[in-house]
Amino acid sequence: MSDDRQPAGIQSLKHAFDVIEEMAAIGEPVGVTELAKALGIPKTRTFRYLRTLKTLGYVSQDDSTEKYRLTLRLFHLGQAVADSTRLLTEARAAMVQLRKETGQTATLSVIESGGVRVLDIVRAQSPVQIVTRPGALLEFHSSAQGRVALAFGAPGLWKTVRGRQLSKWTPHTNTDLGVLEAEVAKARERGWATAPEQVLVGVNALAAPIFDASRELIATITVAGSLQHVPAEPPEHLRASVLQAARRISENLGCTEYPV
Incomplete structure (x- = not known):
């Protein structure tokens, strides 16, 4: 035309x-x-x-x-695209391995000012299908990824949480800021976060932080599935698999000393 x-x-x-x-x-x-x-x-x-x-x-x-x-705005946009491409490349193999080890759907997400954006998903064959798709923006308060972001990301992310009404996706979704602060503090101490039935009834997610060469949080890796397979208090082997995947990706991005 x-x-x-x-x-x-x-x-x-x-x-x-x-x-x-x-x-x-x-x-x-x-x-x-x-x-x-x-x-x-x-x-x-x-x-x-x-x-x-x-x-x-x-x-x-x-x-x-x-x-x-x-x-330089175009340069910064191009750099962001390059960084995301590298992150996807480095994370994909670890996500496939994580799915193999856990039998659960593995998700890679990046941190934005308004939430956590799903970048890539490696799905598992399961009776419970996780409906989240690449491009979806998850809220900080109701997702395991968001709680990791609040625990290890920039303090300014809390402004988004405190500056809006918190959505209640299920009867179990926590909308109490005091409770959320305690959960985030626990996530910072543990090095991982969960969000049982916060977005979908009967479904939980377990997330760990991914850091770049400057030891800044840039992404999260997550497994999600039914509470039967990803309990509210995940077993040690499941936590170890997610943390190992997060460390592997971080090291590939130049993080020589994983902060957690």
């Missing part, structure tokens, strides 16, 4: 990316006229795209020369 047959929104998005790619190719501050000529589009339209990209933080303008340059 040619540009003139595409919806206006798609055309604008395409041209915005064209602007970014051309500025990257030029590699130095560039004026509107020069950029419009390189792109082969009107100067007024080029200026409009630059103004939008500047508002979004992807482009900055020098007040003295009035030339534009790309900011």
Whole structure:
């Protein structure tokens, strides 16, 4: 489909990316006229795209020369993608091994300001199917992953918990901040966390932290299944398997001394 047959929104998005790619190719501050000529589009339209990209933080303008340059925001986005790709690569084998050892679904999740995002899942064949999918955002208070994040992550994560009403997914979901603080403190001491029947009745999860080379929490690894197979107080062999997987991934990411 040619540009003139595409919806206006798609055309604008395409041209915005064209602007970014051309500025990257030029590699130095560039004026509107020069950029419009390189792109082969009107100067007024080029200026409009630059103004939008500047508002979004992807482009900055020098007040003295009035030339534009790309900011580091794109670099940080690219770095985040690279980090996630490496994390997925390093974690996958450990997740498969964890499923083999425990017979339960293994999940890899990353920490965000608003919750814990499921990045990858290695499912086990079980009568109880875990419905969580990659891309799902789990709340801090009601997930084993979230409790690990609160225990080992940045203190600022508590602002999200305290700044909103806590969802009650099941009759057993804890929404008491005092109780949650005690559970998180216990998780920090133990090095792992559980969340029995917090999101689904009859289902529990056991999570452990994954650290990067600077010993900062970047992810969690989790097994989830029925309370029959993942009890509220998991047996030692199950805890050992999850912690071993977390340590293995952390070491592969450059963490030479696992903090837990």
